[in-house]
Amino acid sequence: MGKELLNLVKNQNILIESKETVLLSWISYESLQKLLKLHDIDKNLFLQEYGGGVFDYFMGVIAGSVKIGNCPIMQKLLLYLKDKDIRSDELFEICSHFKRGMVEFTFDAKINSKELFDELSYIFDKNFQSILKYYSDTIFEKEQEITRHVKLLNEYQKALDESAIISKMDQNGIITYINEKYVKLSGYSTDKLMGSKHSMTKHEDMPEEYFEDMWFQLENAGIFRGTIKNSKKDGGYFYIDVTIAKIIDPYDDSIEYISIGNDVTTLIDARLEAQKASHAKDYFLSNMSHEIRTPLNAILGFVNLLIDQEDLSKQHRKYLEIILNSGENLLSIINDILDFTKLRSGEFTIEPRIFSIHNEISHTLELFVASANAKDIVLTSFIDPTIPKELYADSLRIKQILSNLLSNAIKFTKVGGHIHVEAVCKKNNILKVSVNDNGIGIAQEDIRSIFTAFSQAGRWEAAELEGTGLGLSICHQLAEHMGGSVHVTSKLGEGSTFWVEIPVEIHDYECQMFSDLDELKRLKTIFYSKDMIRGYKADSFLKYSDMFNMSIEMVDNLDGEFDIAIFLDDYIEGEIKENIINSNKKYVAITSNPSDKYEKYPHISSACFPLYCSKIRTTFEELLYPDSFSVHKQSKSMKFQGHVLIAEDNEANQELIKILLTKYGLTYDLATNGLEAVNLYKAKKYDLVLMDEQMPVMDGNEAVGNIIKYEKERGLKHTPISALTANVIKGAKERGLKSGFDSFLGKPIVIKELERVFFNYLQVSEEAVECLELVEHINTIEGLDYDKLSQELMLSGDELIMLVELFLKKMAKQIPDLHSAIKSRDYKKIALIAHSIKGSSGNFRIESVQEEGEKIEKMAKAKEKDFDYEHSFEKIKIALEAIKVK
Structure with a gap:
């Protein structure tokens, strides 16, 4: 050891017994507490993880069980402090306060002596020498590492300067660095550019909104990518494809922005020339289409008037119907051309929104039932019940693609054919919608050009078919606009399958699968099929029932016991049909065409192809609960559970929201400005916040920021916040969501949108509120649509x-x-x-x-x-x- 520690050994038991006193004394010194606070070191963590270990090490040295000079706990402490930039003098102060605590304790315990003080100083000095050496070696290694990184960064900078256009600016837009490539390209000297506003090279063609968006993205996302047109000193211009990144200096929190770009002037000039030529062609097509449509609308209008005349001969009516049919076909062709030219010109915009694919596809299918039935084509479908309830994409364009594919399938499928539509959502959030027909098919040599504009495949009897050949091209371009694709497989004479794959965002992971089917599952349900044949019509229903885990037995007679029997109307006739009509049991009839022939029989409920979740559910409910579907039924509206904070300064809006929340069974508190809302939020617990954006004292965006900050500081679970706003300007919603809002409710309030927010964030109450059929009322309000408002707002x-x-x-x-x-x-x-x-x-x-x-x-x-x-x-x-x- 080099020195005997007789006095310390003699008093070691006293020291060990007083360990907690010594440690508390160590951290009680004001200067040490300031150091811990300065470097954000938790006092309790310091004592438990490090202080106790250092004390035990000293006791080990005194006992002779540990070698003096290299305290592993102190090294561990240094590793913990490595990112806190602690200085050597601060390290010495931390250690010396431990010594001070020990010495002061010896005085308090009346065991102090000069010899004891010398022994304590000896252990402390030897230990601190080793720690200081460890600290210095570590710092030296850091300096060497920093030097290597600086050299490497300098090499990177040289490589960038050689290959890219680089500039830097401070947070006020003042240029602080510019490389030679930028100087040469702009024509300005380095001296002229340095210290000037970066906007000095801004070209007049660049809109102010572009730079507002640039700064918005830099402030919120820290990065911006885009193409900027700049002015040269000689009056010319140049385009730079740039990436601008926000850089924060960790030492003084100063901010600067580095721009790295490439000269794309030649490329963009060539593209603009090509676009001009394309626009000229598209303008001609669009203009021509509009010019034709004006007189065509008049022709169709007067033809419709003439057809309604009662004194028309059959021959004249036939002529008029031919004119009307041809005119409508021509109008459809013109509309295709307009859509195509909009897509080509860039006027066509994709507008995503939250939607249910189950609703959108089922509604689209119903639009084509009549035209399919006109050719005796059976239209079946399978919309996977496990597809999430709410998706986020452009549902209008998805429906447009499906409509085009369905229209083509009906056109190219012969009388008596079959068309099947299927929708699934893959694991990687790709929505796939397919349309399969058993029509005339496409030759393999034609498949490659099938999505090309103005082309039609050499299908059988294609000469008899009308159209522009633009439909599939429009589908292809729409899918690409949405980041998706359209595909086809086909065999001549056997049919075709077209499908579209579109990336979607999942807004609500709850799916359409019905969770309350226990009663249906308890019933004995059979599916009658002559000779036990399970064809595509039976499959259209049974595929759904399999997904619902309904155990349905297929039978070839109706003699056995059952609660519900399902049958295909096409294959029921004679005695079996009579027995079903006169039976006292319950049946579900599946028909190929819309029919009301079973409506007068309360024990038979019918559903027409195509089948989908909601139609199947309604069919069974009509059968099991006929009273609920009577003309004079009571309707039930949903109730929710929760306490809501309303922040709204407009008195009329306040009253409307209060009435609506009460109707949905919700309790609430009301704030008239953002500051009041924040204070209420801190004082109480809420399940949902409805926050107006524009309010006095403190606006909604600032209030949301304060609420989120408060939640983070206290580790609270986030309370969903929905904006209440009349601001529908493009980009307002996106900026609001970035500010912290979880969803958006527009003004005027739409009940369905309000319910959507409640469904997303609140628990549904099992209790339902009875809404009696509205009684006759006298309109006591002039100047407003009384009936419409009562219905839309569900108000008495x-x-x-x-x-x-x-x-x-x-x-x-x-x-x-x-x-x-x-x-x-x-x-x-x-x-x-x-x-x-x-x-x-x-x-x-x-x-x-x-x-x-x-x-x-x-x-x-x-x-x-x-x-x-x-x-x-x-x-x-x-x-x-x-x-x-x-």
């Missing part, structure tokens, strides 16, 4: 009158205030009042007031001096004066 007459009176009272105050603000040109006040009027009137579907309010708000925000505020104000005033409660 008294509730609606109360809200309208509240609205008119508020308007009586706001209209003079708005007029006064317009006179004084107080733009801020004008915008605020107009926004409030716009939101309130939207709830009552007063479109003229909404539109004028939106105009005034937009113009006032832009401080447009030339806008005729008085004219818009008069329109609002006149529209409101027309509303009266009698």
Whole structure:
């Protein structure tokens, strides 16, 4: 050991027994506490993980069981502190306070002596020498590593400077670095560029909104990618394809932005020239189509009028029907051309929204039942019940593709054929929708060109078929616009299968599969099929029942015991049909064509192809609960469980939301501004927050930020927040979601959208509220569509009158205030009042007031001096004066 520790050995038991006292003394010194706080070191963690270990090491040295000079616990502490940039003098202070604590304890315990102090100092000095050496070696290694990284980064910079256009700017847009490539390309000198605003090279063709979006993305995502057109010193221009990244200096929190790009001027010029030529062609097609459609609409209109004449001869009626048929075909061709030219010109936009694929496909299928039945074609379907309930994509374009594929299938399938539609969602969130027919098929040599514009495959009797040949090309381009693809397999004379695959986002993982089928499963259900044949028609139902885990036995007679028997109407005749009609048992008839022949028999419920989840469910419910489907039934609306925070400053909106929440069985608290909402949120527990975006004191976006910050600081579970907003400008929703909103509710409030939010975030109550059939009422409100509002908002007459009176009272105050603000040109006040009027009137579907309010708000925000505020104000005033409660 090099020195005997007689005094320490003698008093070691006293020290060990007082371990906790010594450790608490160690961290009680003010300067040590400041050090721990400065480097964000938890006191309890420091004592438990490190302090106790250091004490035990010292006791081991005294006992002679541990070698002096290299405390492993101190090395462990240094590893913990390596990312906290602790200095050597701070390290010494931490260690010396331990020594100080030990020495002070010896005085308090009255065991102190000069010899004991020397022995303590000896152990401390030897240990600290080793720790300091370990610290210095580690720092030296870090410095060497930093030097290597700096050299490597310099090499990277050289490589980048040689191959790319590089510049840096600070958070004010001032250029702090520019490389030679940028200097040569722009024509400006380095001295001219350095210290100047980066916008000095901005080209007039670049809209201000582009750079607003750029800064928005840099602030929120930290990166921006795009193509920017710049001006040269000589008046020319150049395009740079750039990636701009936000860089934060960890030492002083300063921010700068580095831009790395490539010159793409030649490429873009060539592309623009090609686009000009393409646009000219598309403009010609589009213009020609519009010009033809105008007289064609008149022709079709007058033909329809003539067909309705009673004194037409059969021959003349036949001629008119031919003209009408041909005219409608021509109109369809023109519409195809317009869609095609929009896709080519870039005017066609994809607009994703939340939707149910089960609803969208079933509705689309029903549109084609009549045209399929006209050719005696059976249309079957299987929409996988496990597809999530809510997807996010452009449902309108998906339906357009399906409609095109169905239309083609019906066109190319002969009389008496079969078409099958299927939809599944793959594990990688790819929605696949396929259409299979047993029609005339496509030759293999034609398949490659099938999606090419203006082409039709050399199908049998193709000369007899009408159309542009654009349908499949439009499907192909629509799918590509959505990031998907269209495919086909076919065999000449046997049929074709077309399918589209579209990437979708899953908004609600709950699926369409019905969870409450226990009663159906308990019933003995059979499927009657002559000779036990299971063809495609039987499969169309049984595939669903298999998914529902309904144990259905296939039988070839109806003599046995059963609760429900399912049969295909096409294959039932004679005595069996009579027995079914006269039976006292329950049956489900599946028909190929729409028919009401079983409606008068309460024990028989019927469903027509195509079958899908909701149709099957309704068919069974009509059979089992006939009273619920009577004409004078009571309807039940859903109730939910939860406590909701409403943040809304508009009084009329407040009352409407309060009434709606009460109807859905929800409790609530009301805040009239963002600050009040934040304070309420901190004081109480909520299941959902409905937050208006634009409020006084603190707006909705700021309030949401404060709530999320509060949740993170306290490790709280996130409470879903839905925006209440009249702002429908493109990009507003995306920016709101980035701000922290979980979903969006537009104004005016739409009940289905409100229910969607409740379904997403709240528990459904088992209790249902009875909504009795509306009694006759006297319309006591002038100037509003009373029936429409009652139906859309699910409000009683008294509730609606109360809200309208509240609205008119508020308007009586706001209209003079708005007029006064317009006179004084107080733009801020004008915008605020107009926004409030716009939101309130939207709830009552007063479109003229909404539109004028939106105009005034937009113009006032832009401080447009030339806008005729008085004219818009008069329109609002006149529209409101027309509303009266009698």
